[in-house]
Amino acid sequence: MPLNLPVIYGSVRTERQGIVLARHVAEALRKRGHDAPLIDPMERRLPLLDRMYKEYKGDAPPVLQELADLYKAADGFVIVSGEYNNGIPPALKNLLDHFLEEYFWRPSAIVSYSAGGFGGVRAAMQLRMTLSELGTPSIPTVFAVPNVSSAFDASGAPTDEKFGKRFDRFAGELEWYAEALKARRAEGVPY
Structure with missing residues (x-):
């Protein structure tokens, strides 16, 4: 069953390396038959959070309205996050915090990365708390990508031969949770 799984990426650094990973994840989900638009803060240019989408009461800026419609x-959701000083990138936190109810009753999946060998897992643990508070609890598995600068070749293909198998298992877990919660949302939500 095709699913709608936005891929939310969080870096706005000039020489960001995780964008290759985010593009690969979105494309891999599309190859599995899903709609997987890439939400890139460099393209969306959201202002620093002053008011949440819901606080505009029907008069939100077009970029927020477009994202709200997409999220609803x-x-x-698939969240692709680097690790900045043991935490998540500020652009990602800003992008996520503009919304709340739009995330409710939908699972999230975390793809983390770092320049070092830990693959961004410290950021992933912080991200779990944020996503849970937003109403989009993360699936148990985190897809961690260490040494992101050498994780892909010049064409954007993974250099690790086990990458595809690991990703398929991760995506299968997300699909299971997304299908289960989609069926339950169709029956109604707790409140």
């Missing part, structure tokens, strides 16, 4: 139609 989503079956789940």
Whole structure:
């Protein structure tokens, strides 16, 4: 069953290396038959959070309205986050915090990365808390990508031969949760 799974990326650094990973994840989900638009803060240019989408009461800026509509139609979310000083990138936190109810009752999946060998897992643990508070609890598995600068070749293909198998298992877990929660949302939500 095709799912709508926006891929939310969080870096706005000039020489960001995780964008290759985010593009690969979105494309891999599309190859599995899903709609997986890439939400890139460099393209969306959201202002620093002053008011949440819901606080505009029907008069939100077009970029927020577009994202709200996309999120309301989503079956789940994939969050691609680097690790900045043991935490998540500020652009990602800003991008996520503009919304709340739009995430409710949909699972999220965390793809983390770092320049070092830990693959951004410290940021992933902080991100779990944030996503849970937003109403989009993360699936148990984190897809961690260490040494992101050498994780892909010049064409954007993974250099690790086990990458595809690991990703398929991760994506299968997200699909299971997204399909289960989609079915339950169709029956109604607790409140």
